[in-house]
Amino acid sequence: MRPPAWIAIEPHGLHLPAADVWIDPPRPVARALVTHGHADHARAGHGEAWATAETLAIMAARGQAPATPHPLACGERADFAGVAVSLHPAGHILGSAQIRLEGPDGTVIVVTGDYKRVPDPTCAPFAPIPCDILVTEATFALPVFRHPPPEGEVARLLTARAANPDRALLVGAYALGKAQRLVALLRAAGHRAPIYLHGAMERLMALYAAHGIPLGDLRPVAGTPKDELRGAIVLAPPSALADRWSRRLPDPLVAMASGWMRIRARARQRGAELPLIVSDHADWDELTATIAELSPREVWVTHGRDDALVHWCETRQLRARALHLVGREDEAD
Amino acid sequence: MQRFAALLDALSTAPQRSAKLRLIGDHLATTPDPDRGLALAALTGGLDLPAVKPALVRALAEARVDPVLFRLSYDYVGDLAETVSLLWPGPVRGEPPSLAEAVERLRAATRATAPQVLAGLLDRLDPSGRFALLKLATGALRVGAGARLARVALAERFGLPVAEVEEVWHGLAPPYEALFAWAEGRGPWPEAGPGAGFRPFMLAHPLEAPAALDLAAHAIEWKWDGIRAQAVSAPGERRLFSRDGNDISAAFPDLVAALPDTPLALDGELLVRSPDGTPAGFHALQQRLNRKAPDARLLRELPVFLRAYDLLAEGGADLRPLPWAARRARLERVIACLPPDRFDLSPLVPVADHAALAEARARPPHASIEGVMLKRRDAPYLAGRVTGLWWKWKKDPLTADCVLMYAQRGHGRRSSFYSDFTFGAWGPDGTLLPVGKAYFGFTDEELAWLDRWVREHTVARFGPVREVEKALVLEVAFEGVAASARHRSGIALRFPRIARIRADKPAAEADTVERIAALARP
Secondary structure, eight states: OOOOTTOEEETTEEEETTTTEEESOSSOOSEEEOSOSSTTTSOTTOSEEEEOHHHHHHHHHTTOOOSEEEEOOBTOEEEETTEEEEEEEOSSSTTOEEEEEEOTTOOEEEEOOSOOOSOOTTSOOOOOOOOSEEEEEETTOSTTOOOOOHHHHHHHHHHHHHHOTTSOEEEEOOTTTHHHHHHHHHHHTTOOSOEEEOHHHHHHHHHHHHTTOOOOOEEESTTOOGGGGTTOEEEEOGGGTTSGGGGGSSSOEEEEESGGGGSHHHHHHHTOSEEEOOOSSOOHHHHHHHHHHHOOSEEEEEEESHHHHHHHHHHTTOEEEEOOOSSOOOOOO | OHHHHHHHHHHHHOOSHHHHHHHHHHHHHHSOTTHHHHHHHHHTTOOOOTTOOHHHHHHHHHTTSOHHHHHHHHHHHOOHHHHHHHHSOOOOOSOOOOHHHHHHHHHHOOTTTHHHHHHHHHHTSOHHHHHHHHHHHHTOOOSSOOHHHHHHHHHHHTTOOHHHHHHHHTTOOTTOHHHHHHHTTSSOOOOOTTSOOOOOOBOOEEOSOGGGSOGGGEEEEEEESSEEEEEEEETTEEEEEETTSOBOGGGOHHHHHTSOSSOEEEEEEEEEBOTTSSBOOHHHHHHHHTOSSOOHHHHHHSOEEEEEEEEEEETTEEOTTSOHHHHHHHHHHHHHTSOTTTEEEOOBOOOSSHHHHHHHHHSOSSTTEEEEEEEETTOOOOSBOOTTTEEEEEOOOEEEEEEEEEEEEOOGGGTTSEEEEEEEEEOTTSOEEEEEEEOOSSOHHHHHHHHHHHHHTEEEEETTEEEEOTTOEEEEEESEEEEOSSSTTSEEEESOEEEEEETTSOGGGSOBHHHHHHTOOO
């Protein structure tokens, strides 16, 4: 299972040696291809970076902008010393892309980055790209992870809100992607009331809205009288749930929106009274169905529960290997 | 079943005890009979469904899921019922069973039919229902709500005194319809009757101000390092209860068989007797506590006895209203008539003054003593922790600076954290030797810090265990030192917990095995 000569598997990521360009490098490099804006994929300090315009905008908004940004539209081809590179929607968050690499030998490698297959109103849907080698994520690659429909989880949140009109519904959600998707899901479920935001949420919400994603009436928690927050849904980054910050809320009922909430122990660790299983990553069924659908010659697993996914591939006579890349955080969902 | 499943889900994430009490209370008040009584039985460990064992659950899952994926999933989730509930192949077929139907089917199942019965029920439930069913069937709910909490919830929701609920509890059986009738004012108090019932324990407060204590008004006893237990007998009936009111007779048939046929209720400390006749260390008792049905060898090698503190009833008379001194006098007469290898008297400790008391507490004459108890001579025996009547004054823990050697992922709430820490001290040849393992004593923040430290300083992995660089010093508090054949150091710390993380201290300055062994007291 030697990789094609035009690509190298290094501890810090995939590298195209001829053009000296790295894919999602976890440390600053001269030239980087970036799948999406989450911090473990889009580090600050790159010289040149190629990504979708949305991803570059997100990087700029979070202080991770490269010195020289190169926006690439989905489907547009760029040449890197003989390797043809193009980006294709991954369905993970706004701007998220898979990277398709076609080497001089004709071998096609697709790097999924983080992805999911269920529809998400805040980003373009995952596009299945035929390939010889699929480089897949494996964040939720255990058969215990089967995410329920997100609409049902949002309905549970609204039921809890109706049952607790005197309490604030404090929902922990990652500030990039999950928070905006939750707002969109709540709006789709008919929730018209203002949704209140922790300060750390505001900038990216505005960025999503500026990209034409309707999020409705969003207001900062800061400066809002406590009584106005009774019965209100408040979004905050997970780190704020148990923080002193939450003391300004009236008797908050703590919810947490994450794929990890499937596991009771994880929900308890978060102190979530209402665990909501809403994930921006493919679950076990999506991961395995995607591999089966694309039927690549080989599967490389980047990060997550790689042993289970590699085992699954092997039981189907599919060659698979774990890349053991450093610097990936699988906690953020 | 879905209502019960929703209760377990809510309990497992309920933030505090008060929320759990409310959830259980509301469930019992709003669920019809017999389902609520069965839910109460499930929470209090009163449902006996012997046909289903964890091994059967595991086998059912492994017949349906790739065994490697099953193992990886179980490793990750850390709980068998939860793992199987999530892995069970769908879709859900048919109507979900009621709790009563599920219990009825499992009760009627034999070893041979159990796999089919359980699989049939699992097929009709969603993941949350499957989790509840499996927890119920294997009899280990572990949702952070023990038997006592459920009884307290019942008492609080229906405005009943907890002590009255506990006193009648062991005379009742699921689904507790007579209990609910009484609770709702529809029926009489379901009297405990003449049987060997449980009497709620009297408990002590920690002594904060020893100097202010009137010594003449108090009797002083050793605080023995076993578990509090209540041995109760009546004609044709003998039982042993733990402190939280659970019937533990089956685990201690040797002691229970030695109880007389006449009505008697003794409060004392359950201890293992070592060959020299003195109490063995807690480690020995732990081996008995771990076994619900001990075999003959264990009964022979680790015999238990009750070191009696108090007499609660004798010959049908309730002695609890009497002052301690009067109960003690009768206790001394009763113990003299019981087999001395199974029942003896906890001796009084004569101390002349406060200095002698402090000396007795700091240097007790036996390693199985963990401090002193002080009881008012005129106090009746009252249920619970009544202020001002009984005091406990434990000796200070020992401490040692040890070096973290291995860390293992926890189970349950900590299934993603390295939370079980094996630590060592320096041996005579300058190598580190393990002396114990601790999995508590730290805050959630410290646990997160330790978890991160372990991940960043791993030098080798063995399944769920990581070996780490020998660079982090932990101040470990413990209650004593025992000889250990399992540890290469030859010693094991008793009841160790992490007192402090000493990131400031170089590992080379941690303690030696020799110094720690010297801490072992008589």
